[in-house]
Amino acid sequence: MNTEYSGIILMYAASVALAIPLGKYIAKVFNGEKTWLNFMAPLERLIFKLSGIDTNKEMNWKQHLKALLTINCLWLFYTFFCLLKQSHLPLNPDGNPDQTPDLAFNTAISFITNTNLQDYSGETGATYYTQLFVFTFLHFVSAATGFAAMMVVFRAMKDKVTDKLGNFWDYFLKSITRVLLPISIVVAVILAFNGTPTSYKGKDTFISMQGDTVHVSRGPAAAMIAIKQVGTNGGGWFGANSAHPLENPNYLTNIVENISIILLPIALVFALGFYLNKKKLAWVIFGVMTTGFLILAYTSINAEVGGSPAMAHLGVSQPGGAMEGKEVRFGAAASAFWGVCTTVTSNGSVNAMHDSMMPMSGVAQMFDMMINAFYGGVGVGYLNFYIFIIIAVFISGLMVGRTPEFMGRKIEAREMKIASLIALLHPFLILVTTAIASYILVHFPTMNWAEKPSAWLNNPGFHGFSEILYQFTSSSANNGSGYEGLGDNSIFWNVSAGVVMFLGRFLPIIGPVAIAGILANKKFVPESAGTLKTDTGTFGVMILAVIIIVAALSFFPALTLGPIAEHFSLK
Amino acid sequence: MKTYLLPSIKITVILLVLLAGLYPLAISAIGKFTPGQGDGETITYKGRVVGYANIGQKFTKDEYFNSRPSAVDYNAAGSAGSNKGPTNPDYLKDVEKRITEFMKHNPGIKRSDIPAELVTASGSGLDPDLSPAGAQVQIARIAHVRGITADQVNNIITDNTEKPLWGIFGPAKVNVLKLNIALDELKKN
Numbered sequence: 001m002n003t004e005y006s007g008i009i010l011m012y013a014a015s016v017a018l019a020i021p022l023g024k025y026i027a028k029v030f031n032g033e034k035t036w037l038n039f040m041a042p043l044e045r046l047i048f049k050l051s052g053i054d055t056n057k058e059m060n061w062k063q064h065l066k067a068l069l070t071i072n073c074l075w076l077f078y079t080f081f082c083l084l085k086q087s088h089l090p091l092n093p094d095g096n097p098d099q100t101p102d103l104a105f106n107t108a109i110s111f112i113t114n115t116n117l118q119d120y121s122g123e124t125g126a127t128y129y130t131q132l133f134v135f136t137f138l139h140f141v142s143a144a145t146g147f148a149a150m151m152v153v154f155r156a157m158k159d160k161v162t163d164k165l166g167n168f169w170d171y172f173l174k175s176i177t178r179v180l181l182p183i184s185i186v187v188a189v190i191l192a193f194n195g196t197p198t199s200y201k202g203k204d205t206f207i208s209m210q211g212d213t214v215h216v217s218r219g220p221a222a223a224m225i226a227i228k229q230v231g232t233n234g235g236g237w238f239g240a241n242s243a244h245p246l247e248n249p250n251y252l253t254n255i256v257e258n259i260s261i262i263l264l265p266i267a268l269v270f271a272l273g274f275y276l277n278k279k280k281l282a283w284v285i286f287g288v289m290t291t292g293f294l295i296l297a298y299t300s301i302n303a304e305v306g307g308s309p310a311m312a313h314l315g316v317s318q319p320g321g322a323m324e325g326k327e328v329r330f331g332a333a334a335s336a337f338w339g340v341c342t343t344v345t346s347n348g349s350v351n352a353m354h355d356s357m358m359p360m361s362g363v364a365q366m367f368d369m370m371i372n373a374f375y376g377g378v379g380v381g382y383l384n385f386y387i388f389i390i391i392a393v394f395i396s397g398l399m400v401g402r403t404p405e406f407m408g409r410k411i412e413a414r415e416m417k418i419a420s421l422i423a424l425l426h427p428f429l430i431l432v433t434t435a436i437a438s439y440i441l442v443h444f445p446t447m448n449w450a451e452k453p454s455a456w457l458n459n460p461g462f463h464g465f466s467e468i469l470y471q472f473t474s475s476s477a478n479n480g481s482g483y484e485g486l487g488d489n490s491i492f493w494n495v496s497a498g499v500v501m502f503l504g505r506f507l508p509i510i511g512p513v514a515i516a517g518i519l520a521n522k523k524f525v526p527e528s529a530g531t532l533k534t535d536t537g538t539f540g541v542m543i544l545a546v547i548i549i550v551a552a553l554s555f556f557p558a559l560t561l562g563p564i565a566e567h568f569s570l571k
Numbered sequence: 572m573k574t575y576l577l578p579s580i581k582i583t584v585i586l587l588v589l590l591a592g593l594y595p596l597a598i599s600a601i602g603k604f605t606p607g608q609g610d611g612e613t614i615t616y617k618g619r620v621v622g623y624a625n626i627g628q629k630f631t632k633d634e635y636f637n638s639r640p641s642a643v644d645y646n647a648a649g650s651a652g653s654n655k656g657p658t659n660p661d662y663l664k665d666v667e668k669r670i671t672e673f674m675k676h677n678p679g680i681k682r683s684d685i686p687a688e689l690v691t692a693s694g695s696g697l698d699p700d701l702s703p704a705g706a707q708v709q710i711a712r713i714a715h716v717r718g719i720t721a722d723q724v725n726n727i728i729t730d731n732t733e734k735p736l737w738g739i740f741g742p743a744k745v746n747v748l749k750l751n752i753a754l755d756e757l758k759k760n
Contacts, residue, residue, distance in 0.1 A: 198602025243694030
């Protein structure tokens with residue numbers, strides 16, 4: 001069998017095989033059962049004591065959100081000022097400059113929202129201090145934020161009538177000490193032994209065999225790269241992200257990093273099943289997500305392995321598929337597979353340049369982010385999926401004439417209003433901003449800005465439009481990958497994408513937590529013959545239909561103008 | 572707000588120490604035991620460092636295996652891809668130029684013999700590898716320029732071909748720097 005395909009099958013199979021026990025473990029941790037990492041407990045108690053936190057105080061959903069938003073605001077200010085003044089802070093061996101205010105604004109929001117859109121390049125736009133004490137730190141805590149919000153929703157589904165939904169700090173810290181940090185250490189060590197740098201020495205210089213003087217950026221990268229994958233962050237150490245040969249040195253590290261991308265998002269689906277003791281529901285959710293994932297992965301792999309029709313027209317051979325923007329050590333198939341994994345999970349790291357991929361890969365990647373719930377980001381993927389479940393319950397309830405109920409709670413007007421607003425927010429943010437940017441580009445191409453709109457795009461025609469659409473889709477989905485040809489380090493892009501990332505992060509956290517909190521407080525209706533069953537294949541099909549209708553109807557016209565049009569023009 | 576702000580500040584400071592201070596330091600300590608001691612693995616030839624094992628470098632001379640085109644001219648302090656889309660007409664003109672150039676330097680090679688990787692830029696601009704086919708298509712030129720036999724060049728490729736991981740996962744590849752060092756070694760003997 002083709003070794004490129006066997007590599008992909010291995011990555012997916014290993015991810016699922018590891019995700020099931022990991023999900024079980026996570027459920028145990030948050031059910032308060034004993035696990036082998038219990039030796040972390042004294043450290044956690046010490047941290048809580050020093051922070052003056054009493055984890056026995058349970059919070060209602062509003063208190064959870066207050067705690068979550070307060071600490072995120074704090075990080076926003078801390079991050080912004082660090083980036084603005086990074087050249088004056090320690091650990092800057094390469095002598096890199098401060099970020100401009102608009103870039104610092106964009107970068108700060110980008111890392112807090114778990115997006116990691118990078119309008120700077122790691123080698124020149126950040127220092128070792130900001131790489132570690134801002135980016136690595138935020139990789140952990142932004143993932144833990146999503147994790148904690150998801151735990152509130154899990155908890156709300158578990159208990160009978162209650163407004164006590166556990167303690168935010170407890171969820172937050174334990175997701176770091178019991179899940180994110182241990183997995184990151186394992187991944188970082190594997191990377192280090194395969195050639196990813198770990199030392200604090202700055203740039204190196206050597207003379208190449210042909211006599212060129214070459215400077216090599218390095219740094220303690222392995223630690224950051226590990227959590228960048230595990231926490232579905234995606235913001236890399238080097239500019240080229242995981243395409244860089246030090247960030248992702250060989251096929252083995254590619255397997256490990258790719259598994260790390262989808263491991264937790266898949267595991268959390270199973271964690272739900274074990275936590276609520278509703279394994280069938282977990283399998284239904286997993287089935288829906290996997291169906292979507294596999295269709296999109298097939299689309300992209302097929303396009304990349306087949307090679308570029310334009311290249312074929314030029315007469316060269318393409319035994320390895322389309323190679324522009326790809327690395328020989330990964331090959332076309334593993335690059336396409338990664339591209340879909342990273343966009344379904346709101347990770348956003350890349351091992352090949354998406355801007356140079358085939359248009360059908362663009363369709364798959366953008367569709368992944370437009371749905372943003374086929375596995376999804378750590379914690380938030382499930383929150384997005386939860387919205388689709390609520391809508392599906394409501395619609396199918398109406399269709400069959402039964403009261404819409406989910407987990408023994410009636411879904412009523414208030415919850416549906418919130419769910420609908422959140423479901424509409426994503427297309428609203430993406431399409432309105434894309435329209436504004438396109439309008440400016442067409443009508444004011446020579447506007448007197450530092451970067452003229454006419455210089456924004458790296459490619460003409462349909463592909464140029466795709467660059468704009470991809471940027472806002474990635475921002476709103478908190479993904480962070482990009483069509484990097486876009487000249488995005490300018491005031492317009494830094495600010496517009498920053499605002500989109502912010503709204504695209506916090507509203508979709510607030511909405512589901514509010515719904516879950518309200519539902520948890522409602523009278524519990526025991527299951528009866530009149531209840532619509534939500535853990536069946538039929539209901540799975542219903543959720544998939546809702547997802548496709550909501551996403552396809554809103555986004556299809558925009559996709560048609562971009563990658564789909566490009567696909568049909570490619571000969 | 573104050574109920575949450577004070578604990579937020581305290582736990583942030585503690586986690587900064589733990590996650591941004593201690594965790595990378597611990598990985599760095601473990602990194603000391605890796606090949607390259609965590610500084611990145613270098614390759615020494617004739618007593619001097621001629622490059623990093625994992626980082627591609629520019630090889631354009633006819634006597635060497637040429638590396639892939641790079642959008643950043645193999646600048647290892649500023650990695651990037653070209654980000655050119657597949658339908659971009661300027662880009663396709665550039666590729667056409669690279670094909671013509673390659674055929675000029677490799678007489679007798681047909682267009683259809685050139686693997687796409689030799690006329691397309693990599694994602695990082697620092698791709699250290701070629702596929703075995705990407706190296707083989709350069710055999711005739713190198714043998715001619717160096718005045719050695721095609722078999723000798725071919726042997727170097729065979730010796731340096733890295734098989735797929737555990738024989739079954741991922742593509743086979745050859746490291747261009749190692750190939751070229753082997754070529755220079757040959758001259759010495």
